[in-house]
Amino acid sequence: YQRRVRVFQATILRDQEKFAGWWRIGFIYMSSGVGGTMLSAILIPYMPEVGASGALYGILASLVVEVVVNWKIYQNPCIELTKLVLLLAILFLVGLLPWIDNFAHIGGFVFGFLTAFVVLPHINYSDEDRIAKLVVQIVCGILAVVLFALLFIVFYLAQGSECDNCSFLNCIPFTESFCQDATMDLRPRVGN
Numbered sequence: 001y002q003r004r005v006r007v008f009q010a011t012i013l014r015d016q017e018k019f020a021g022w023w024r025i026g027f028i029y030m031s032s033g034v035g036g037t038m039l040s041a042i043l044i045p046y047m048p049e050v051g052a053s054g055a056l057y058g059i060l061a062s063l064v065v066e067v068v069v070n071w072k073i074y075q076n077p078c079i080e081l082t083k084l085v086l087l088l089a090i091l092f093l094v095g096l097l098p099w100i101d102n103f104a105h106i107g108g109f110v111f112g113f114l115t116a117f118v119v120l121p122h123i124n125y126s127d128e129d130r131i132a133k134l135v136v137q138i139v140c141g142i143l144a145v146v147l148f149a150l151l152f153i154v155f156y157l158a159q160g161s162e163c164d165n166c167s168f169l170n171c172i173p174f175t176e177s178f179c180q181d182a183t184m185d186l187r188p189r190v191g192n
Contacts (some may be wrong), residue, residue, distance in 0.1 A: 002051050004136065009089060010058050012059060012060075012063070013025065013029075013059060016059060016062065016063070019066070019121075020062075020119075020120050020121060024119045024120060024121075025059070027029060027115060027119055028058050028059065028062050028112050028115050028116055028119065028120075029055045029058060029059060030055070031058065031112070031115045031144070031148075032054055032055045032056075032057065032058020032059070032061070032107075032108040032109075032111045032112040033054050033055030033108065033113070034111075034148075035054065035058075035107045035108060035110065035111030035147070035148060035151065036054020036055065036057065036058070036105065036106070036107035036108030036109075036146070037054055037070065037104055037106035037107070038052070038101070038107065038148075038151040038152065038155055039103050039104065039106065039107030039151060040101050040104040040107060041155060042151060042154055042155050042158075043103045043166050043170075044101070044103060044170065047101075052095040053100075053101065053104055053105055053108065054101075054104035054107055054108025054111075055092075055108055055112075056108070057088075057104075057105045057106075057108035057109040057112060058108045058109065058111055058112025058113075058115070059112060059115075060084070060087070060088060060091075060109065060112070061108075061109045061110075061111075061112030061113040061116055062093050062112050062113075062115075062116035062120060062189070063084055063100070064081065064084050064085075064088075064113065064116075065113060065116035065117055066116070067080050067081050068081070069117070069122045069133070070119065070122060070123060072123075072125060088109070091105070092105065095120060095170070096169075096170070096171060096172045097171065098171050098178065100170075100171075101170065102169050102170045103166075103169065103170055106169070107151075110147070110149075111144060111147070112141055113140075114140045114144040114147070115140070116140075117136055117137055117140035117146055118137050118141045118144065167179070173180060175179065
């Protein structure tokens, strides 16, 4: 796993940093990591989640945003977008296996998508295009702040709330015992 993360960071992240700058990609990476981890901590509070997968999904979301925002620059934008969507679909399906945290992936993707619209550079083709992109930036920025605040509030006020059907987004029980080992059954400490 560590080797795959390093390969991803050495190739995709390097190219994104050259395109957008280190601070923009760093902001997307950090906000995606924190957002994905918060969503995961809310929906599966007693299962430890480690790693940078939420942040890496945020970087993948920024690639999708790059294609959408710079649609006219690409020779075949539909093909580029299709390749990214297929990659994301495969990665999401892999996340349905036990011990892979799809909630962090989903949260990281959403935060990466929203923050990428806000901070990635874009080319304006007309005044209408500039105004439309500015409106999208403002709306995505507001949505990202509101979503983060909502997750923060839910994390502290409704920790441990159960979502019965949400478990199928994290692990699909193909057999009766397939997902049983995917929980830690940890509980908070009660006074000594």
